Amino acid sequence: MNESFIIQTRSLSKRFFAVQALDAVDIAIRQGEIHALVGENGAGKSTLGKVISGIIRPDSGEVIVKGISVSYTSPRDALIDGITTITQEISLSSKQTVLQNVLLGQEDARGGILDFRRMRQRYDDIRALTGFDIDPHLRVNSLRMADQKKVEVMQAIARNAQVIIMDEPTAMLSGEETALFLKTVRHLKSMGMTIIYVSHFLREVLDLADTVTIMRNGQVVRSAPTRDETVNSLVTTMLGKPMEQMYPHKVLPPGDAPVALEVKGLRSSVFQQVDLSIRAGEILGLAGLVGSGRSRLVRTIFGAEDISGGSIRVGEQAFLPKSPQDAIRAGLYMLPESRKEQGLLLKQSVQLNITLPHLRHVSSFGGIIDSRRERSGVVELIKALDIRVSSPATRIRNLSGGNQQKALFGKWLFKRPRVLIIDEPTRGIDVGAKQAIYELIAQLASEGLAILMVSSEIEEILGLCHRVLVMRRGQIVSELDEAQKTLTEDNIMRAAFGTTIEQVDG
Ligand SMILES: Nc1ncnc2c1ncn2[C@@H]1O[C@H](COP(=O)(O)OP(=O)(O)OP(=O)(O)O)[C@@H](O)[C@H]1O
Ligand SMILES: [Mg+2]
Incomplete structure (x- = not known):
């Protein structure tokens, strides 16, 4: 056992119905490094992050943390070992304030009474550390997505995380905000934190990470020092063919x-x-x-x-x-900026999400009057957009992030505007x-x-x-x-x- 690895996995596998999301994954994360995960939509990156952070359990295989085999049953278990995750979609409690969210579960209390002064002090410390200038009293649901991401980072820091898994943290940030965010990530590294960084921005990855692991179809194709990789080498491996x-x-x-x-x-x-x-x-x-x-x-x-x-x-x-x-x-149709804010009904099927704006007949149960023509239209679109999904009836929240975005596109192309x-x-x-x-x-x-x-x-x-x-x-x-x-x-x-x-x- 190599002591310098903080997290390793051995032959980790996870299947969702017909999809082998993780297929015997071996990965080794060094203490204190920024380790990037790249791969096509649906390659298994988020699933790997979720298994490591206790959000989902693997079917088989092992997660080894600091040399010890663990089997987390919840994110709480992972947090005890200092592992936490910032998921691809925002997961804050939207009606509470920024401060409440950042210190959620970490509240200071004296004699059962919340110590607001101390909490405010801790918030300000984290604010100074990250440079994220967000008013602590605002409600989270009044913030832009970019600021909500920042709140999630602050929350991870407040929880004393040693390993933070960041799943596409900059996908919703502007260029300027991204630059600031990357600086924060480097800062976290200089403080000794280990970062697992999932991103589709390959230049960002090459610039930021020490090691990069490329996944394809649920498998690890290669892990290498980023200095040995280029955008081209990454893309070729991700796609399995030259770009x-x-x-x-x-x-x-x-x-x-x-x-x-x-x-x-x-x-x-x-x-x-x-x-x-x-x-x-x-x-x-x-x-x-x-x-x-x-x-x-x-x-x-x-x-x-x-x-x-x-x-x-x-x-x-x-x-x-x-x-x-x-x-x-x-x-006149519009594909909005953020899929979660304005786009998708996560609990509904891919088909309903695509056809919803075009439906005339919505039954009183909220169900739809399915027609065969409609279904075949959806199947065609799924093929044209290469949405990776086993059936139009699959719930949209079970699609990988990128495939959700493609489905959102499909929604506005189902009938030509x-x-x-x-x-x-x-x-x-x-x-x-x-x-x-x-x-x-x-x-x-x-x-x-x-x-x-x-x-x-x-x-x-x-x-x-x-x-x-x-x-x-x-x-x-x-x-x-x-x-x-x-x-x-x-x-x-x-x-x-x-x-x-x-x-x-x-
Ligand atoms: N809860 C679930 N139920 C069913 N299928 C799932 C579930 N979660 C993930 N999958 C499937 O597992 C595969 C891997 O998904 P995952 O989210 O890990 O991909 P990803 O690499 O993070 O992709 P992206 O870049 O699009 O975010 C996909 O085919 C996805 O549809
Ligand atoms: Mg993902």
Whole structure:
């Protein structure tokens, strides 16, 4: 037994019905390292993390912690050994405050009375340690997803974790927030903590981790020091084949393509005067820093936020949506930014989730009137999107995170809209699935769909969009066009910052 390994597994296996989620997994985590887990959606990463942290029990095999074979029956057991996890989905108690959540189960009490001063002091210590500046008295459900992630990290620290499993912690963070978060992770490492880090951001992984383990189909393919790996070597191993071209060839819409969406003088409490239009077949990107108003703008166009004036036209039809239902009826669909917040009914089947916005007949039991045509439509979509699921009847919460995201896509493609708004479409999705989604987006556009895409990944915007609007402080400040060769990373950054890059640095 090598003493330097804090956690090892031996031939760990776990099956869910037809799916072998873990297949004889051997992994060894060194004390004090950042150990990354990468792999395609459904490769078994989250399952491995959950077994190690006592959330689920393996069918067979062993988890060895500090040389001793353990068999945890709950996360509490794992925490006694200093192991905790930050799951892919947020799991905080949403109605309680930040402070209550951070110190949940760790409350200071004197003579049975909560010692608020001491608790506040501990909170402030953790806040100073992480640099996460969150008001302790806010309710968790009023926080943005990014801040909720931070609360989870603070909670793990409050619990004196020695090993923290982080399952895609940056999937919902902005570029800036990610940089800060990675700094915190490094800081935790310098304090002697061991981190198991699950991520689809391969550059982030190479930059951050000491060791990387690549999983495929429930098996470990390779563990190696990150300095021996490259994005390419990781991707090739994850997919089991070399990666093809990431972005599809751009085909500009014909010059006479009709306008599919026109927004004129849109006003709300957040916007003064927004104008934009998209032609059929066009992919229009919305770029800008986080907080520049991109998501709020698309949510407003979709009827999910209040409009105080202006006009919107979908095709020939003028409308001002009061609710998303109005937008959907007009042929305008939106894939929202976060699947948990706004997207999926986790306890329901994949089929219901995909067909829900399109159903006319919902029975009084909340069940649906299933038609064979509907089912075959769903099966087709599952195939087209390569959603890894054994049957359309499977509950959606049993899908891996990335496959849930694909199902969310399916929901808006089940019936073809005229205009599709997609907000951060590839968050938490592996490279193989990303490429499939890029192809799908380009394909839909070539069939005449107008697409409005928000993304924080500049590479993705550059790779896919025909035209890009850059937002800053609730306003569109720049328009960049592929056809006019103005669509460059440099131009996007300059417009987003509202200054030259040199000035920002200086
Ligand atoms: N509770 C469950 N019930 C049924 N199947 C499950 C359950 N949990 C996971 N699975 C299946 O096990 C496989 C592995 O899932 P897991 O969540 O570990 O993948 P992952 O590598 O974390 O993927 P992602 O990158 O998409 O998050 C998937 O096929 C998934 O659908
Ligand atoms: Mg996962």
